Amino acid sequence: MLTLKNKLKETMSNNASCDALYVNKQIVSYEQLHSMSLYVASLLPKASTQKTDHIAILSHREITAYAAIVACVMADKTYVPLNVKAPKERLVSMLLTAQINTLVVSVQYQHLAIEIKTHLPALELILIEESKLFLNASNHITPFETAEKLSNSIRYIMFTSGSTGKPKGVPISEGNLLAYLDFVVPYCELSSDDRASQTFDLTFDLSVHDLFVTWLSGACLYVLPESALFSPGAFIKKHQLTAWFSVPSTGAIMQKFGMLKAHAYPSLKLSLFCGEALPTSMALAWQKSAPNSKVVNFYGPTEATIACGYFEVPNDYNEQQVVPIGKAFEHMSFAMSSNEELLIAGEQVTSGYLEATVKMNENFRQELSEQGKNVTWYYSGDKVAQHEDGYFIYKGRLDEQVKIQGYRVELPEIEAIAKAFLKNNLVKALVWPKEISSFNKSIYLFVQASKNEDTEQAIIEHMKNQLPHYMQPKKIVWLTSMPLNLNGKIDRNALRAMLE
Amino acid sequence: MSFKEEAFYQFIMEKVSNKIGETKAASLDENLNLIEHGILDSLDFISMLMELEMKFGLDLDFEDVDPITFTSIQGLCLLLAGEVNATS
The missing domain is CATH 3.40.50.12780 (ANL, N-terminal domain)
Known part of the structure; x- marks a missing residue:
């Protein structure tokens, strides 16, 4: 070859x-x-x-x-x-x-x-x-x-x-x-x-x-x-x-x-x-x-x-508001897990991350194929549905990854940096507007603490030193109390409502 | 400068100041390409354009415009002023 x-x-x-x-x-x-x-x-x-x-x-x-x-x-x-x-x-x-x-x-x-x-x-x-x-x-x-x-x-x-x-x-x-x-x-x-x-x-x-x-x-x-x-x-x-x-x-x-x-x-x-x-x-x-x-x-x-x-995309396509993911390249395979996650296998899948932790390796799982061969499936984190014609349709993410003009952003990465700097665990990052197809999405960071100009300047400066431009929060919102849902988790919908 | 142009200028300067601080913004060459020199990134620039449209009731059209002509403070002011004159 x-x-x-x-x-x-x-x-x-x-x-x-x-x-x-x-x-x-x-x-x-x-x-x-x-x-x-x-x-x-x-x-x-x-x-x-x-x-x-x-x-x-x-x-x-x-x-x-x-x-x-x-x-x-x-x-x-x-x-x-x-x-x-x-x-x-x-x-x-x-x-x-x-x-x-x-x-x-x-x-x-x-x-x-x-x-x-x-x-x-x-x-x-x-x-x-x-x-x-x-x-x-x-x-x-x-x-x-x-x-x-x-x-x-x-x-x-x-x-x-x-x-x-x-x-x-x-x-x-x-x-x-x-x-x-x-x-x-x-x-x-x-x-x-x-x-x-x-x-x-x-x-x-x-x-x-x-x-x-x-x-x-x-x-x-x-x-x-x-x-x-x-x-x-x-x-x-x-x-x-x-x-x-x-x-x-x-x-x-x-x-x-x-x-x-x-x-x-x-x-x-x-x-x-x-x-x-x-x-x-x-x-x-x-x-x-x-x-x-x-x-x-x-x-x-x-x-x-x-x-x-x-x-x-066929001419005058009108079945979905978002164009489907489609089907896998001929030498690749797609499958769907029981919780509707898209799995990917084939020659293009990497052998794994550099300095991978056990948790990172969980994205790659080996399975025995029907032919008795070992196949590595990459768990994409993308939630999908399968059309009756066989192709896949994108439904959203199963985790907190978002896309900002195509750049992959893990919101927990921003939160981890903010939490460590502020020594405060009541921190939540989210994107707004929420619509999948919005091209002017920005990141907002919510912190439960009283607002302090010096702290705000310091955290903004710290984020600039740590994160690429598309990951830097557009605004920091200081809250007297973080809204929680019935399970006691931070209520993202309530936070989003504050931005509307 | 007309009243409108002055308002555009103020608006753009405010955005630039937010990004790099007032002192630096004040000493900036008005013909400097804001994007190529990393003063604003494309995300900042687009959200600024959308805010300008909203605030001044504009409907910007860049069909045949070379972006190099409007990515400076002065260039953008001129483009916006042209837009206003064309529609009024």
Whole structure:
């Protein structure tokens, strides 16, 4: 079986003179991307030990980030993207969890990297600069050969919110990712004539789809600038994008601000949505706005590699208010537990979290199949119903995980941090508005204590130092007494009523 | 500046001040891209736009607008003023 590295090498040489990447008004050809990646790869540690195999990348929507990721593939290293917008302490904790000794950093974020290094003195920094990448793109660099990776070696690690108060590291193997790509690349039918969007931050695993589906097809990846993310209409038109992939919130914002008018985007032929529930009304508006495009809802948790289920929205679909999750990719399996939880099995499911606790491991359970084989089922926490035609419909969460513009947020993580800081257990976080399809959800934190300006400032500051921006409470509500329900538990409905 | 434009300006400055503090907000370059420079994130910006719509009875339409033109304090003020002039 071909490795990701070999597949990439093949498309990069077959499409050498074609455009591979558009970012910050600059175009990079496949040949340039290849040379840039070999240059960055030549700066990475040569030895292959556990200590040197994991490479963190600190960069954001610039060529350095993409060259560094391809470099990791070329040098058989695991890449761990870090978000430049995340608090420093969170980044340090991720570097520790993923046992990282090498950080590739864009010169622009050198200051942040040096601050991180003060907490982790052994961390080796590799600075890369855009101008040097271009310079080296014209030089011929001899690729250094490394031992071929086994399919169980880790291709990337992504972090998601963890209910214990610490982010969870999800390692995805080469085999997990190839299983995804082997199905999705042919499904998307892109070619060197296509221009595909890149909306997701590289720390969001849906970005992995953008990079490798586009590049294994010889198409060009168009990276949206940060400020175009909530108003991408003009960008799609200007660059005549042919493939779109974003969270449904982006589409809902476009609908809200007049960007989904009929026939606005005739260039699009494929539109994918993933990361949160897809409102039917938005999907239908998108169909009218992009009349030549298929509209597809992708579904899947990070633990099962990018996405593992899909539903093509039929024209004039009107059965459900939220587009169904659909059915599993052909090489994957869905099942429903007795309490209506969606279970996922197949080659894309991760082998387990980094630094997993017993409780975290409970998400993965082994069962004997009818054929007598051992199958690992991932318990998704998503509550579903099954349609008579076999596909699955999303009904909500079985735990306290919420989605904020596609970002996974465990409300108990926020509560754990607030409880520890305030030394007070009467703390509850919730999102509002409550509607599944709302794109302007915010987090509210309720605390039973008398309001004190200094404490409020201190807790806000602490949250900023601990949590990414989308997890920070919009408001803290101080209560003289926490409303309880008949079982003596905090009454979330009563709290929500206070916000209305 | 007209009365309306002044009101837009005040409203936007208040949101920016809430985020980065009054002193910093006051010394901010009015042409600085608020999103690219991490002053406001996209969630903040969208909720600000929705509040502006509600407060001033606007119906914003960004169909062909390059967001780079309205993600600064001055840019947004101009866009809002244009919106008001177009509808009144």
